[in-house]
Amino acid sequence: MRNREALRHDWTKEELLAIYNKPILELVYEAASVHRIWHKADEIQLSTLLSVKTGGCPEDCSYCGQAARYHTDINVQALLPTETVLAHAKKAKENGSSRFCMAAAWREVRDNRDFDRIIDMVKGVNELGLEVCCTLGMLTAHQAKRLQEAGLYAYNHNMDTSAEYYEKIISTRQFDNRLNTIQNVRKAGITVCSGGIIGLGESTTDRISMLLTLANMDIHPESVPINALARVKGTPLENNPKVGIWEMVRMIATTRIAMPGSMVRLSAGRLEMTETEQAWCFLAGANSIFTSDRETLLVTPNPSITKDIQMLQNLGLKPMKK
Numbered sequence: 001m002r003n004r005e006a007l008r009h010d011w012t013k014e015e016l017l018a019i020y021n022k023p024i025l026e027l028v029y030e031a032a033s034v035h036r037i038w039h040k041a042d043e044i045q046l047s048t049l050l051s052v053k054t055g056g057c058p059e060d061c062s063y064c065g066q067a068a069r070y071h072t073d074i075n076v077q078a079l080l081p082t083e084t085v086l087a088h089a090k091k092a093k094e095n096g097s098s099r100f101c102m103a104a105a106w107r108e109v110r111d112n113r114d115f116d117r118i119i120d121m122v123k124g125v126n127e128l129g130l131e132v133c134c135t136l137g138m139l140t141a142h143q144a145k146r147l148q149e150a151g152l153y154a155y156n157h158n159m160d161t162s163a164e165y166y167e168k169i170i171s172t173r174q175f176d177n178r179l180n181t182i183q184n185v186r187k188a189g190i191t192v193c194s195g196g197i198i199g200l201g202e203s204t205t206d207r208i209s210m211l212l213t214l215a216n217m218d219i220h221p222e223s224v225p226i227n228a229l230a231r232v233k234g235t236p237l238e239n240n241p242k243v244g245i246w247e248m249v250r251m252i253a254t255t256r257i258a259m260p261g262s263m264v265r266l267s268a269g270r271l272e273m274t275e276t277e278q279a280w281c282f283l284a285g286a287n288s289i290f291t292s293d294r295e296t297l298l299v300t301p302n303p304s305i306t307k308d309i310q311m312l313q314n315l316g317l318k319p320m321k322k
């Protein structure tokens with residue numbers, strides 16, 4: 001059954017934990033079966049990510065290389081000119097992307113000239129025939145409406161981790177602020193992209209608790225990015241252990257089973273994975289990746305688009321059309 005009534009919004013912690021902890025082959029088999037009911041399993045959505053404003057962020061997210069308070073090696077970059085952004089978007093389309101995501105290292109959107117410029121970028125990318133996505137920090141209902149009117153298709157705003165673990169990772173805002181922005185996005189008629197990060201030092205229960213927040217929303221986020229912590233030198237989490245492949249596979253499979261109709265995005269962490277490991281993630285239900293012509297996500301390295309296209313060919317997968 002591929003209708004919205006078949007989606008559940010009443011998952012319990014125990015149920016999701018039991019799924020997450022299943023023997024790995026059984027878990028992947030179940031997730032792959034669900035994936036095949038809801039999606040074309042040979043298609044992967046390519047979403048090109050571009051940092052349109054980099055670094056100098058006032059927030060203290062302890063994983064992030066763009067927080068001004070940590071001494072990282074990144075180059076701060078003011079908001080890019082609209083023409084530069086549109087040139088990247090055009091190239092992204094030529095390279096097979098169906099979605100283009102613009103990210104800004106802001107705590108929140110302010111009603112100023114920079115926001116007017118973002119609105120122009122959204123219009124321009126939309127006119128190229130790409131799904132336009134933005135991730136700009138917190139939004140008011142009015143700002144969300146302006147973005148929707150400009151043609152914004154999706155807004156990325158991650159829960160990042162569980163409500164319980166949140167204050168260990170970020171002190172400059174609260175879990176509820178995130179939920180509030182997601183609500184504003186939803187009400188404005190923009191699709192929601194929201195997921196999180198593993199490898200922050202959280203427990204399995206925290207991972208499940210975060211998934212529960214997403215899976216029990218009235219409407220599931222249309223896309224759910226699962227990031228493995230990209231360890232950035234100079235941030236408080238720089239020495240965290242690398243996320244193991246089976247943890248990533250378990251997280252993706254559980255996300256796929258809990259939110260079968262959503263796109264599940266294998267996000268940060270791909271550079272540290274082999275092709276075989278990424279294939280496990282696709283089998284477990286991931287059907288989207290971030291690509292970039294600059295071989296970076298925002299500030300950390302990502303595989304090149306050439307390498308990604310080669311990987312899809314090797315695996316017999318094809319880029320999803322809009």
Ligand code: SAM
Pocket residue numbers: 063064065103104105106107135136137138156157158160195196197227228229230231232268298
């Ligand atoms: N500043 C905005 C915000 O925080 O919502 C938008 C950009 S922010 C970089 C988008 C998301 O990227 C974060 O919420 C987090 O989930 C993810 N992210 C940031 N740094 C990361 C890292 N080092 N490893 C994995 N994911 C990361």
Ligand code: DTB
Pocket residue numbers: 049065103135156158195196225226227230267268296297298299300301
């Ligand atoms: C998401 O969930 N992952 C992307 C995107 N949303 C904006 C960002 C990942 C950032 C990885 C670390 C970096 O390059 O800063």
Ligand code: SF4
Pocket residue numbers: 057058059060061064065066067104105106107137
């Ligand atoms: Fe700023 Fe976003 Fe990085 Fe947090 S994740 S420090 S809000 S850019």
